Amino acid sequence: MQNLLIVANLPSANTRKLVDAVLAGARHPDIEQVDVKFSEPLSACAEDVLWANGIIVGTTENFGYMSGQIKDFFERIYYPCLEQAQGLPYSLFIKGGLDGTGATLSMQKIITGLRWKEIHQPLLMKGEFQQQWLADCEEFGMYMAAGLEAGVF
Numbered sequence: 001m002q003n004l005l006i007v008a009n010l011p012s013a014n015t016r017k018l019v020d021a022v023l024a025g026a027r028h029p030d031i032e033q034v035d036v037k038f039s040e041p042l043s044a045c046a047e048d049v050l051w052a053n054g055i056i057v058g059t060t061e062n063f064g065y066m067s068g069q070i071k072d073f074f075e076r077i078y079y080p081c082l083e084q085a086q087g088l089p090y091s092l093f094i095k096g097g098l099d100g101t102g103a104t105l106s107m108q109k110i111i112t113g114l115r116w117k118e119i120h121q122p123l124l125m126k127g128e129f130q131q132q133w134l135a136d137c138e139e140f141g142m143y144m145a146a147g148l149e150a151g152v153f
């Protein structure tokens with residue numbers, strides 16, 4: 001059994017839909033050997049990260065940076081996970097209003113320090129909500145879970 005942790009803030013109806021789509025992909029019925037745990041950032045802790053064989057982090061871009069909730073998550077897990085979680089496969093999804101670059105780069109900078117291993121390029125969604133994003137998010141979640149199950153990361 002592999003463990004996949006998904007941590008994302010969901011401050012709006014749109015972001016909730018995106019997270020639901022990521023979860024639907026990760027929990028695809030054909031993927032039987034992956035235990036998927038979703039946690040909102042303020043509830044997620046270092047033990048969750050140490051439990052995980054892979055992690056997906058999602059954030060909105062706020063003030064040109066990751067959301068405050070995701071920053072708080074990284075602040076709390078950084079040192080407790082620094083040694084033991086090196087090499088953790090991860091991928092990021094970002095929901096911006098018009099941009100998203102700052103949120104992406106700020107997370108990547110922290111994760112460089114953590115020495116996690118990127119397995120999918122960041123999925124960045126910005127501008128007016130597009131139905132296509134739901135399919136993109138589902139595929140994104142499925143990619144991580146299926147890869148963990150197959151042991152390819």
Ligand SMILES: Cc1cc2nc3c(=O)[nH]c(=O)nc-3n(C[C@H](O)[C@H](O)[C@H](O)COP(=O)(O)O)c2cc1C
Nearest residue numbers: 012014015060061062063064095096097098099100
């Ligand atoms: C306090 C605040 C700051 C924000 N700052 C940015 C920003 O710097 N760049 C950006 O692209 N969007 C920014 N946004 C927009 C959010 O990213 C957007 O509301 C979020 O992705 C949710 O999208 P939705 O409104 O489509 O549900 C900000 C939103 C809030 C509430």
